[in-house]
Amino acid sequence: MNATTRATAAATALAALLALTACSSKATDGDTGGEKNAGGVKTGEGVSGKTIDLGVLTDMTGVYATLGKSVTQAQQLYVDQTNADGGICGHRLKLTVRDHGYDPQKAVAAYTELEPKVLGFAQFIGSPFVAAVKQRVDGDKGLVLPQAWSANLLGSPYVRVIGSTYDLETINAIDFLMKEKGLKKGDKLGHVYFEGDYGESALKGSKHMAAKAGLTVVEQKIKPTDNDMTAQVSALKKAGVKGVVISAGPRQAASLVGVAAAGRFDVPVIGNNSAFAPQLLATQAGPALEKNYYVASPTLPIGADTAAAKKLVADYKKAHPKDSLDNGVVAGWTAASVFGEALKKACEDKDLTRDGVGKALLTLDAFDSGFGVRQDFTDPKAPSSRESVILRPDKRATGGMKVVREPGAAQAARGYTPGG
Template identity: 75%
Template structure:
C-alpha cells in the first residue's frame, strides 16, 4: 500500500479500579494463568517453528473481547467484522505460517465482570488478543497480561495501558489526542488565552486520561477547564450543557460515547450554546447522522482520531471500504472498521515476522512486534519499538458529514502539535 497522509490520566478512577480489582480476584487470576503455563512451551511444530499457547500445526487462535450489546455496541460490531474480514482474506491466501487464523469472540457488553471473566476464559487457549474494548477492563488485567505474555492490541487508548510490552496502544493515547484536539480549537476555531474550556468526560481511565490532556493545555495556554464528569449510563446531557453555558465556555471537549456526544451537541445547539465541540475518537459513530442531532453535529462537532477515516480517498481506506461493503452490504461504514482492521493487520504482521524467525510462541510474537518501526497498515505510520509509548502521536481531525462515505470527512490532516511533542506524563 502507498503511504497515506495520516496515523495515530494517568490514574484510573478509584471506585472503578477498586471494583475491577475485586472482580479480578473473583475471576481466579492465578489459576487461570497457570493453565497457560501447564501447556507445552516452545515445542517445534510444522516447518520447525516453535509454538506454545493457541498455536497448532493447522491453526492460530486469537481472542476477541468486544462490546456488541453495551455502550460501544456499534464500535464493537464494526471492529469485529473488520477483523473477521481480515481473517477471511488471510486464510483465503493460505493463512499465516501455513496455519489458518481463527478468532474466538466473546461479547462483554461493556460489563466489568463479563470482561474480566472473558479474559480468564480465553487466555489459556489463544495466542493473544486482536481486540479488547474498554480501557478500564484492560487495565484491570494488565498485570496478568504481562505475566501471561499474551499480546493484546486493545481498542482502547488510555495512557494507563502503556508500560507493558504485551499491551500495545495503536495510535495516540487519549491525553495526546485531546492535546491535539485543543490545539486545533486554538489554531482554527477561535479558542484563546483566558477562555474557559468545557470538558465532559466518563469517569474512569478513558475520561480522566483525556482530561489530563485538557489540563495540560490549560496550563500551557492560560485556559480554564470547566469539568463535567458523567457515567456511561448518563445519556441526557441537558444538565451538563446548562452548567457549561452558565460558566461561559467558548469550546467543549467530550470524552464519552456517541450517545452522549449526540445529546451534548443537540442540546447545546437547541439552547443557544453554539460553540465548537470536539470529541475523542470513541465519541462518534456515523449512525448519529440519522438522529435529530444531525444538523447540529455537521455544524458544530469535530472528532480527534488516530487514523484516516474509512471514507478517505487514500489507497488504504478506499480498498478497505470496498472490501467491507462487499462482505457486509447491509452494514454502514464507520471508523470502527479502520480500528479493527489496523489491529488485525498489525497482529498479522507480527505473526509473519515471528514465522520468519521460526518462533510462534507468545514471546516470539511479542519480540517480532517490538522490531516493527515505521510500519503502515494503510491508515498511518506506527512504531512499536517502545512499550512505554503509544505507536503514534499524530491525530487527524474529522467532522460528521452526511455526504461523505463513512459519515465523516477530514478537516485537518494528520499532525502532531508542538504541545503533544513536549508533553510528559
C-alpha cells in the same frame, strides 16, 4: 442485568476485580516447553495443528455496540482474506469472540476463559477492563491490542496501544480548537468525560494543554449510562465556556451537541475518537453535529482518498452490504493488520510462541495500514504515534466523516509524556 443496574455495580465490581486479577489462573509461563512443528517453528498456546487462534473481547450490546460490531467484522474480514491467501506461516487464523457488553465482570471473566486457549487478543474494548487484567497479561505474555487508548495501558510489551493515547489526542484536539475555532488564552474550556480510565486519561491531556495555553478547564464527570447531557450543557453554558471536549460515547456526544444547539449554546465541540458513530447523522442531532462537532482520530477515516481505504470500503461492503461504514472498520482492520505483521515476523524468526510474537512486534517501527499514520512499536512505554487527524461529521462522506486537518501532532503533544 440491565444497563442502569450494571452501571451502578460497575465501580464496585471493577475495584474488586482489580484486587483479584493480580493472580493468574496459570502457575507457569505459557511459553516454556514450546513445541516445534514440521517447519522448525516453535509454537505454544493458541497454536494447534494448523490454526492460530486469536481472542476478541468486544462490546456488541453495550455503550460501544456500534463500534464493537464494526471492529469485529473488519477483523474477521482480515482473517478471511489472509486465510484465502494461504494464511500465515502455514496456519489459518481463527477469531474466538466474546461480547462483554461493556460489563466489567463479563469482560474479566471472558479474558479468564479465553486466555489459556488463544495466542493473544486482536481486540479488547474498554480501557478500565484492559487495565484490570494488565498485570495478568504481563505474566501470561499473550499480546493484547486494545481498542482503548488510555495512557495507563502503556509500559507493557504485551499490551500495545495503537495510535495516540487519549491524553495526547485531547492535546491535539484542543490545539485544533485554538488554531482553527477561536479558542484563546484566558478562555474557559468545558470537558465532559466518562469516569474511569478513558475519561480521566483524556482529562490529563486537557489540563496539560490548559496549563500550556492559559485556559481554564471546567469539568463535568459522567457515567456511561448518563445519556441526557442537559444538566452538563446548562452548567457549561452558565460557566461561559468557549469550547467543549467530550470524552464519552456516541450517545453522549449526540445529546451534548443537540442540547447545546437547542439552547443556542453555539460553541465548537470536539470528541475523542470513540465519541462518534455515523448513525447519529440520521437522528435529530444530525444537523447540529455537522455544524459544530469535530472528532480527533488516530488515523484517516474509512472514506479517505487512499488505495487501501478504497479497497477496504469495497471489500467490507461486499462482505456486509447492509451495515454502515464507520471508523471502527479502520480501527479493527488496523489492529488485525498489526497482529498479522507481528505473526509474519515471528514466523521468520521461527518462534510463534507468545513471547516470540511479542518480540516480533517490537521490531515494527514504521507500520502503516494505509490510513495515513505510521505506527512505531519499538518502545512499550510509548504509544505507537503522537499524531491525530481532525474529522468533521458529513452525511455525504463515505463513513460519515471528512478530514478537516491532516495527521499531525501539536507542539504541546511532542514534548508531553503520556500519563504525566
